[in-house]
Structures are given as structure tokens and as C-alpha cells.
Amino acid sequence: xxxxxxxxxxxxxxxxxxxxxxxxxxxxxxxxxxxxxxxxxxxxxxxxxxxxxxxxxxxxxxxxxxxxxxxxxxxxxxxxxxxxxxxxxxxxxxxxxxxxxxxxxxxxxxxxxxxxxxxxxxxxxxxxxxxxxxxxxxxxxxxxxxxxxxxxxxxxxxxxxxxx
Numbered sequence: 831x832x833x834x835x836x837x838x839x840x841x842x843x844x845x846x847x848x849x850x851x852x853x854x855x856x857x858x859x860x861x862x863x864x865x866x867x868x869x870x871x872x873x874x875x876x877x878x879x880x881x882x883x884x885x886x887x888x889x890x891x892x893x894x895x896x897x898x899x900x901x902x903x904x905x906x907x908x909x910x911x912x913x914x915x916x917x918x919x920x921x922x923x924x925x926x927x928x929x930x931x932x933x934x935x936x937x938x939x940x941x942x943x944x945x946x947x948x949x950x951x952x953x954x955x956x957x958x959x960x961x962x963x964x965x966x967x968x969x970x971x972x973x974x975x976x977x978x979x980x981x982x983x984x985x986x987x988x989x990x991x992x993x994x
Contacts, residue, residue: 854976854977855957855965855973856973856976857973857974857975858972860971860972860973861884861965862876862955863877864876864951865951866920866945866947866951866952867945867946868943868945868946869926869929869930869946874943876918877971879916879918880970880971881969882915882916882969883913883914883915883966883967883969883989883992884916884918884965884966885903885910885917885964885965885966885967885985886918886963886964886967887899887903887918887920887963887964888920888922888947888952888953888962888963889919889922889961889962890921890922890923890924890961891924891931891932893961893962895962895978895979896961898979899962899979899980900936902980902981902982902985903938903940903942903982903985904938905982906940907938907939908939908940909982909989910940910985910989911939911940911941914941916941916942917938917942917943918943918945919942919944920946921944921946922947922950922952922958922961923947924946926946929944929946962979963977964976964978964980965977966988968992974991974992975988
């Protein structure tokens with residue numbers, strides 16, 4: 831009886847997260863700013879990159895789709911670098927050691943900043959319910975796209991739209 835109740839409770843919680851719409855941030859709104867620590871222990875604000883297009887990726891080291899998004903970013907790396915795009919990758923629920931190990935064999939061509947959300951600031955500010963979460967922020971710090979996985983082709987298209 832208790833096991834059945836726990837199963838029903840677990841299913842209800844799972845359904846709540848899967849079936850309820852995640853609250854993406856509205857296109858055209860100002861990106862919530864935050865300050866986090868990078869892998870070298872330095873404080874970095876998202877607004878430090880204002881004036882350049884930003885791809886904000888919210889991820890974890892254990893997420894398979896997050897790894898796929900990293901591959902798509904690598905594939906679009908030269909295009910992103912050529913267009914002065916800053917990639918800011920925020921790892922949630924991961925330690926500095928886990929992130930360093932996770933990124934050890936990756937060589938990003940474009941400017942890439944890795945931050946740790948150890949206090950869940952970004953999770954709260956961006957209302958994160960799924961990962962990876964990929965946002966495209968224009969040079970005026972306005973959100974132009976908020977969603978999940980982007981292929982390298984889609985990344986290029988999103989950046990080219992910023993120029994229109």
C-alpha cells in the first residue's frame with residue numbers, strides 16, 4: 831500500500847515537471863543579469879559581455895543532450911568567433927572539479943566562459959525546468975531566443991538574424 835502511494839506520488843511529481851509548460855523568458859525582454867564564479871575563481875557578470883551577441887547555455891556535466899549541445903557549439907565555433915559571439919556556459923549542480931574534467935578534452939574556437947551556479951542564482955532567475963537551456967541574447971542584452979537544443983546550423987541562423 832505504501833509502495834503504491836509512493837509510486838503514484840512519484841508519477842504525479844514527474845508529470846508536473848514533464849507536462850507543465852516551462853516558463854521560457856519572453857523574446858525582447860532584458861536578460862536577467864547575474865554574477866557567478868568562473869573556473870579560475872574570478873567573479874564574472876553576464877552583463878560583462880553586453881555589446882556582443884551571447885549564447886547562454888545552462889547545463890550539467892551528466893546531461894547527454896548538454897554534451898550534444900557542446901558538440902554543436904564546437905561545430906559552429908569558427909562562425910561564432912567570426913561574428914564576435916560570446917558563449918557563456920553555466921553549469922548547475924556540478925562542482926568545479928566535475929566541470930574541469932568534463933571540459934578537459936574540448937578546445938573551443940570561439941570566446942567561451944564557463945561559470946558555476948553553486949547558489950542556484952541562475953536556476954531561479956531563468957526559471958530553469960529543463961536542460962540544456964540555450965538562450966540567444968543580442969548585443970543590447972535582449973533575449974532573442976529561449977529554448978532547448980540548437981544544431982550548429984540553427985546557431986548560425988540565429989546569429990545571422992541578429993544582424994537583420
